[in-house]
Amino acid sequence: MAYLVLSNGTVFSGTRFGAACDSIGELVFTTGMEGYIETLTDESYAGQIVTQTFPLIGNYGMIEEDFEGKSAVRGYIVREICDTPSNFRCDETVDSFLKKHNIPGLYGIDTRALTRMLREEGTMNAVICDTVPETLDALKAYSVQNAVSSVSCTKPLEYFPDGEIKHRVTLIDYGAKRNIIRCLVKRGCHVTVVPYNTSAEDILAQNSDGIMLSNGPGDPTENVGCIKELQKLLGKKPIFGICLGHQLTALAMGGKTYKLKYGHRGANQPVKEVVGTRTYITSQNHGYAVDAESLGNHARISYINANDGSCEGVDYPGLSCFTVQFHPEACSGPK
Numbered sequence: 001m002a003y004l005v006l007s008n009g010t011v012f013s014g015t016r017f018g019a020a021c022d023s024i025g026e027l028v029f030t031t032g033m034e035g036y037i038e039t040l041t042d043e044s045y046a047g048q049i050v051t052q053t054f055p056l057i058g059n060y061g062m063i064e065e066d067f068e069g070k071s072a073v074r075g076y077i078v079r080e081i082c083d084t085p086s087n088f089r090c091d092e093t094v095d096s097f098l099k100k101h102n103i104p105g106l107y108g109i110d111t112r113a114l115t116r117m118l119r120e121e122g123t124m125n126a127v128i129c130d131t132v133p134e135t136l137d138a139l140k141a142y143s144v145q146n147a148v149s150s151v152s153c154t155k156p157l158e159y160f161p162d163g164e165i166k167h168r169v170t171l172i173d174y175g176a177k178r179n180i181i182r183c184l185v186k187r188g189c190h191v192t193v194v195p196y197n198t199s200a201e202d203i204l205a206q207n208s209d210g211i212m213l214s215n216g217p218g219d220p221t222e223n224v225g226c227i228k229e230l231q232k233l234l235g236k237k238p239i240f241g242i243c244l245g246h247q248l249t250a251l252a253m254g255g256k257t258y259k260l261k262y263g264h265r266g267a268n269q270p271v272k273e274v275v276g277t278r279t280y281i282t283s284q285n286h287g288y289a290v291d292a293e294s295l296g297n298h299a300r301i302s303y304i305n306a307n308d309g310s311c312e313g314v315d316y317p318g319l320s321c322f323t324v325q326f327h328p329e330a331c332s333g334p335k
Helices: 036-040 094-100 111-121 137-141 147-151 178-186 200-205 224-233 244-252 292-298
Strands: 002-006 011-018 023-030 048-052 075-077 104-107 124-129 157-159 167-173 189-195 210-213 239-242 256-273 279-291 300-305 311-316 321-324
Touching (some): 002 104, 011 094, 023 075, 023 111, 023 256, 023 279, 036 048, 036 094, 094 104, 104 124, 111 256, 124 137, 157 178, 167 178, 210 244, 224 244, 244 279, 244 321, 279 292, 279 311, 292 300, 300 321
Parallel strands (some): 023 048, 048 075, 075 104, 167 189, 210 239, 239 321
Antiparallel strands (some): 002 011, 023 124, 157 189, 256 279, 256 300
16 A cells, blocks of 8 residues: 655555655646546656546557657556556556656545545645655645756757658747647658757747747746747747747746646647637646736737636737647547
């Protein structure tokens, strides 16, 4: 038996799987019925212990071809884990994957009660451990720091389409999901991925047709250097930002961000057009949001979340720039 201890003092008991080590992280939940492979390999979860609300996880194993990046989670909490996956594409079990990447997990946890607690009290820190700690000081002191630098690439990488190169795109890697690259390459783009701390001058020197700002983990306000470089890029090239890229753009434009009570994580977030009647069912993974009112008249809100009214998209007229909070390249809902 092992324990999940929350910073509010609540203790859940469960059974270990994955790595046999203790780990502190920010405890969050995700509501996807499938896609646990993408969750475990999405670098936007850096520094976090992830709880799956769907009760059975692992029935199709881990498939390396579907990985979104390096695993950066600090722990994994499920109701029931399947140790006999059945899928012709399966490479290994979730258990062996977690062991390989030194990530502890717990199963047998009442994930419904845990999720309700996070919804009511908000995101909080937690620790996976064999012995309940005598004090919660270390737990309460933990915070996710230097998240982007821990997951970004360290040198430029290039990706080519199979056929003719139609466009050249520079993708700034704040923790980019591989599917962003796949979707660009599929559309005939030559993609140059650059580290998060690449200067605006070096990016503009590539003379690409457009710049993409990727998703990523952590508090957007922590990335002061990235925000300064974005200010030099705005208006120079067409820019499209996703998730953290959406938040960093707002900060570069003088706006503000704030932390959501428990975030949006899952594949069923409804997003409404501000001008129009369509609602999209989107995939999301973020704990911070853009304060729409802080952007003023130089920005136009394009999408809002149908559940809580938070900002889901912004257009910047005259700058050839637009951003979205959700993941437009992900598959969500029926087609």
